[in-house]
Amino acid sequence: MTSIHLVRDDLRPPGPAPRRHLISIADLTREDVVRLLGTAHVFEGSVTRHVKKLPTLKGYLVVNLFYESSTRTSSSFELAAKRLSADTLTVKSVGSSVDKGESLKDTALTLGAYDPDVIVIRHPQIGAPQLVARETSAHVVNAGDGKHQHPTQALLDLYTIQQHLGHLEGLHVAVVGDVLHSRVARSLLQAFDLVGVRCTLVGPPALLPRELDAEMTSDIDAIRDADVVYVLRMQSERMQAGANYVPSLREYTARWGITPERLRPGQKVMHPGPMNRGVELDQRVADSADSLIEAQVRSGLVVRMAVLYDVLTGGPTGVRALAAAEVA
Amino acid sequence: MEASGKTLLDADALARTLSRIAHEIIEANPSLDEVALVGIQTRGVPLAQRLARLIEERAGRAPELGAVDITFYRDDVRVRGGEAPLHAQPLVRETQLDFPLDGRTVVLVDDVLYTGRTIRAAIEALFDYGRPSRVQLAVIVDRGHRELPIRPDYVGKNLPTARSERIQVQLVEVDEVDRILLVPNPEEGSR
Numbered sequence: 111m112t113s114i115h116l117v118r119d120d121l122r123p124p125g126p127a128p129r130r131h132l133i134s135i136a137d138l139t140r141e142d143v144v145r146l147l148g149t150a151h152v153f154e155g156s157v158t159r160h161v162k163k164l165p166t167l168k169g170y171l172v173v174n175l176f177y178e179s180s181t182r183t184s185s186s187f188e189l190a191a192k193r194l195s196a197d198t199l200t201v202k203s204v205g206s207s208v209d210k211g212e213s214l215k216d217t218a219l220t221l222g223a224y225d226p227d228v229i230v231i232r233h234p235q236i237g238a239p240q241l242v243a244r245e246t247s248a249h250v251v252n253a254g255d256g257k258h259q260h261p262t263q264a265l266l267d268l269y270t271i272q273q274h275l276g277h278l279e280g281l282h283v284a285v286v287g288d289v290l291h292s293r294v295a296r297s298l299l300q301a302f303d304l305v306g307v308r309c310t311l312v313g314p315p316a317l318l319p320r321e322l323d324a325e326m327t328s329d330i331d332a333i334r335d336a337d338v339v340y341v342l343r344m345q346s347e348r349m350q351a352g353a354n355y356v357p358s359l360r361e362y363t364a365r366w367g368i369t370p371e372r373l374r375p376g377q378k379v380m381h382p383g384p385m386n387r388g389v390e391l392d393q394r395v396a397d398s399a400d401s402l403i404e405a406q407v408r409s410g411l412v413v414r415m416a417v418l419y420d421v422l423t424g425g426p427t428g429v430r431a432l433a434a435a436e437v438a
Numbered sequence: 439m440e441a442s443g444k445t446l447l448d449a450d451a452l453a454r455t456l457s458r459i460a461h462e463i464i465e466a467n468p469s470l471d472e473v474a475l476v477g478i479q480t481r482g483v484p485l486a487q488r489l490a491r492l493i494e495e496r497a498g499r500a501p502e503l504g505a506v507d508i509t510f511y512r513d514d515v516r517v518r519g520g521e522a523p524l525h526a527q528p529l530v531r532e533t534q535l536d537f538p539l540d541g542r543t544v545v546l547v548d549d550v551l552y553t554g555r556t557i558r559a560a561i562e563a564l565f566d567y568g569r570p571s572r573v574q575l576a577v578i579v580d581r582g583h584r585e586l587p588i589r590p591d592y593v594g595k596n597l598p599t600a601r602s603e604r605i606q607v608q609l610v611e612v613d614e615v616d617r618i619l620l621v622p623n624p625e626e627g628s629r
Contacts, residue, residue: 155533156510161566166510194510419510 130421131250133239134259135300143304147269149416150409157193157412166419167196173226173248174200175217177208177233182383182407183253183262187230190414199224214238215245222246228418231255249421257293263382264297266413268305270406271338274378279306284333286366287342287390290317290355294382295342299324310336313366316355330366338378338402341368341391359389370394378402443606443619446597452578452616455594456485459576460492462592466574467543474502474539474570478548478560479531484611485578486547502542504535511559539568545592549607551577554586579618581605 156164172191176184191198231239232253239252254260272278289295289311302309311318311326312333318326333339356362369392379395380402387393467473477486483505494500546560561573576592581599606619
């Protein structure tokens with residue numbers, strides 16, 4: 111006779127969904143991505159009207175905890191929370207008790223005492239968002255942890271591409287530059303995989319990590335096939351001294367810099383910012399009509415509104431149907 | 439969509455009801471130029487479209503037509519620490535108000551009036567787009583159980599119901615059939 115082992119949890123009706131965080135694109139399904147992009151699209155309507163605020167998250171507290179410098183990510187999270195009527199508290203490591211040596215755990219506990227609903231965190235160490243998720247009862251959104259993940263950037267990039275090219279599936283994106291130090295590239299690769307975008311990594315051999323499962327080449331001509339050229343920033347602050355990833359920035363620019371001559375007409379160009387004009391990206395390209403860089407910043411607002419709404423509510427039903435209907 | 443339930447209004451009765459409401463809107467608003475019909479997503483939108491057509495047939499001019507989605511104006515979005523939301527968050531649809539609201543008479547159109555919370559949210563949404571001079575409310579069914587001081591200006595049918603029952607309005611545009619059903623205890627014990 112086979113004995114039947116009853117696992118207690120199996121007998122329970124499906125309980126409430128686990129507390130939702132957004133820590134890595136790897137935690138998302140394709141449906142999650144479609145839902146988030148669909149929600150973001152609906153928010154477009156509110157940010158273009160005269161009264162730009164929605165009452166949706168009235169009474170919620172969103173804490174932005176930034177241990178690394180950031181302009182667009184921290185400002186767009188703050189604005190996204192405000193546009194949804196949440197209260198916001200922004201703590202930057204400079205000028206806070208972090209300066210005095212307070213550990214992340216203690217800072218998290220301190221801020222946790224205000225009972226925040228969402229904590230948005232950027233931290234140089236991988237795993238910092240998980241620590242905050244463990245130590246507080248807030249929903250945690252990763253705004254960049256070391257060179258691990260930057261999920262909201264990847265989502266806003268998908269959104270931008272979808273808005274400008276009309277669809278995602280079947281597109282080809284070339285990601286050019288310092289992939290090794292880029293959390294954006296890691297999140298993007300996973301996101302592209304979810305939605306069926308082909309991706310080619312292009313850059314100096316020393317800056318293309320072999321462990322990533324992707325097409326790679328050091329030949330800049332490979333970008334010609336792509337619908338979108340996604341240019342990464344040369345991250346000098348993450349380069350170890352004396353590591354010699356590239357001989358010099360000038361050499362990098364000569365071989366991998368994105369110039370008008372290297373692009374086909376109509377090829378779209380993206381950059382997560384902040385950009386080093388004249389290093390990885392030629393001035394003329396950055397300011398051209400095919401540059402989606404400003405569109406990316408605008409997308410950041412609605413996508414982060416969607417992320418905040420989604421982690422707090424589990425997301426609306428039916429956005430999938432809406433998104434599908436729009437494509438049809 | 440399942441059809442388990444008692445039919446309260448069939449397609450003909452629904453058509454007559456809409457026709458009467460259209461007539462009442464014309465009577466109550468001598469200057470139709472200032473009137474805008476705004477349907478509440480989802481089923482209020484096709485209802486508003488039908489009313490606008492009926493009004494155009496009779497009065498010779500079509501009122502402005504819009505749609506409002508109230509998802510982001512709900513008073514029950516809260517979920518925290520894994521608690522299930524009070525209700526599943528509804529379909530997110532788009533709000534479309536392509537005309538200035540200022541100075542206009544807005545007739546909100548919805549299928550069923552119940553607690554009044556949807557209407558409250560819709561009014562709040564409207565005022566984020568402009569300042570209408572008047573807001574009126576047209577519903578096909580008023581089923582009672584109001585939780586807010588809201589009353590309709592145009593009612594298709596008053597149908598007293600038990601809270602456990604549900605009124606299901608099905609429209610060709612969404613559900614492939616025109617009828618109104620009374621569904622007893624739709625999801626017993628699930629809430």
